Amino acid sequence: MxxxxxxxxxxxxxxxxxxxxxxxxxxxxxxxxxxxxxxxxxxxxxxxxxxxxxxxxxxxxxxxxxxxxxxxxxxxxxxxxxxxxxxxxxxxxxxxxxxxxxxxxxxxxxxxxxxxxxxxxxxxxxxxxxxxxxxxxxxxxxxxxxxxxxxxxxxxxxxxxxxxxxxxxxxxxxxxxxxxxxxxxxSYRTIDRLVQPWPVVNHPLTFTISGSAGVKQRDDFDTVSYVVKSAAIAAMRQLNPKSTLLLGLEGFYDPSLIPRRNWDPRVKPGTSPDIKRVAFNFGHELAIGKLGFGTYVGWYAYRPYKSDAPFYQRLEMRYPITRFIYVAAGLKLHDLIKADVIEYRLGLRLWNKQK
Missing domain, CATH: 2.40.160.20 (Porin)
Structure with a gap:
């Protein structure tokens, strides 16, 4: 017992x-x-x-x-x-x-x-x-x-x-x-379940800025570890204590695309398309206590070197360290099943709008 x-x-x-x-x-x-x-x-x-x-x-x-x-x-x-x-x-x-x-x-x-x-x-x-x-x-x-x-x-x-x-x-x-x-x-099966009143959503609109980094390997034969970086700004609208919607703008720098571009037969000789990318993303975050589970979809609006699909997906867990600072870890994918990189994110809440 x-x-x-x-x-x-x-x-x-x-x-x-x-x-x-x-x-x-x-x-x-x-x-x-x-x-x-x-x-x-x-x-x-x-x-x-x-x-x-x-x-x-x-x-x-x-x-x-x-x-x-x-x-x-x-x-x-x-x-x-x-x-x-x-x-x-x-x-x-x-x-x-x-x-x-x-x-x-x-x-x-x-x-x-x-x-x-x-x-x-x-x-x-x-x-x-x-x-x-x-x-x-x-x-x-x-x-x-x-x-x-x-x-x-x-x-x-x-x-x-x-x-x-x-x-x-x-x-x-x-x-x-x-x-x-x-x-x-x-140990003890009989419990008294407590019922609490529905909380008031005090901060329905939040703006955030964040940066992430992750390590990836390009393929089986390239043993170099590449550090993939991103920076993002987003607006998050809390609908209720469970659900929050996100709309954001994100930039990526993936150095593993450099050797891939250099060996890509689709690239015209003498040219070097930019590997940097800028994307719009949209998603939903499900709250379980303080922990947030996000599912997001992004579209590359700027992608001169077209090595992957124009859309990406992200599964992410977010946790607030303080009222204004949060950490997150997530998996970025292409074509739903192709893992691209595991990202580790640090973010800051910029501004909350009171009801």
Missing amino acids: FFYQSGFAQVHLPLSLGVTYQHGLVLVHSPKIRHLQGVQPQGVEINLQYQTTGTKFWHQQYQYPRLGLSIIALNYKEPTLGKSLAASIYLNKLIHRQKQHTLSMRIGTGLAYFSNHFDRRLNATNNVISAPFNAVIQLRTEYERLINSTFSVVAAAGINHYSNGGNSKPNLGINIGTLSLGVNFY
């Missing part, structure tokens, strides 16, 4: 500990990884979950989700991939509840370590994992059957995605479809 004592009162912490067996299948998303077809990793997951109770307003916004920490160990039983160990934080949101049954969705992200990665001399056929440390994204649907007040059985189906976002190449990434079966042990 998890609890802490204050004076003469005991306050129970609604925690649960879960253990599951996980069976996977490598999903072949590209002809280049057909040699991994049929690979079926197996492993174990241990997770610790906290049931939110409404002490924060966003708890009730998302129907009192569970917050968790997951550790997944997988054995791929394939010498190219070896083994992996992933640690991630996640949010488990309720979809449907009955007295003894629940259906929920889990989304999480974290860091994974692979024992075997690409090496031109020792492991040249591993074109999906090029570095020992990679980002992991988890998506999962869970069904839970309550056996008694402290014990439940869980079955789940999901996808685990591993990639380094282009920091090193080759980086085709790996997607693993998973089926899981396990048990949860509860």
Whole structure:
């Protein structure tokens, strides 16, 4: 039983500990990884979950989700991939509840370590994992059957995605479809859910200025690490405590385009098209407490050297350090599936307009 004592009162912490067996299948998303077809990793997951109770307003916004920490160990039983160990934080949101049954969705992200990665001399056929440390994204649907007040059985189906976002190449990434079966042990299941009044949006319009940097490798044969930089200004309109819209202008400098341009047969001899780019972007940010999850689309209005698609996408997490300063980390993509670079951003709120 998890609890802490204050004076003469005991306050129970609604925690649960879960253990599951996980069976996977490598999903072949590209002809280049057909040699991994049929690979079926197996492993174990241990997770610790906290049931939110409404002490924060966003708890009730998302129907009192569970917050968790997951550790997944997988054995791929394939010498190219070896083994992996992933640690991630996640949010488990309720979809449907009955007295003894629940259906929920889990989304999480974290860091994974692979024992075997690409090496031109020792492991040249591993074109999906090029570095020992990679980002992991988890998506999962869970069904839970309550056996008694402290014990439940869980079955789940999901996808685990591993990639380094282009920091090193080759980086085709790996997607693993998973089926899981396990048990949860509860410290205290009965909770009183608090209800809070809807907060007032005090700063509906915010202007920001930010800069980002990220490291990428151009291709499998160019081992140089290029630092990609960007600067942006944006206007953000908060619609409600959950949703904010963004409209911005952004400039990019990607030095990896220089050698690419020099070897590009489409470029006329004797010319050197500018590699700098300027883009307009638009997107939406979903707030979960102080953390913001942004999905954005951009269009290159200025792009003399046309090496990629005219549009790009970005998935970004933003967190305020102070009222006026924030940090963010995100993945920039082209064509929805081609990772370009992982960006690390520092931003400043310039001005807030009161209602």
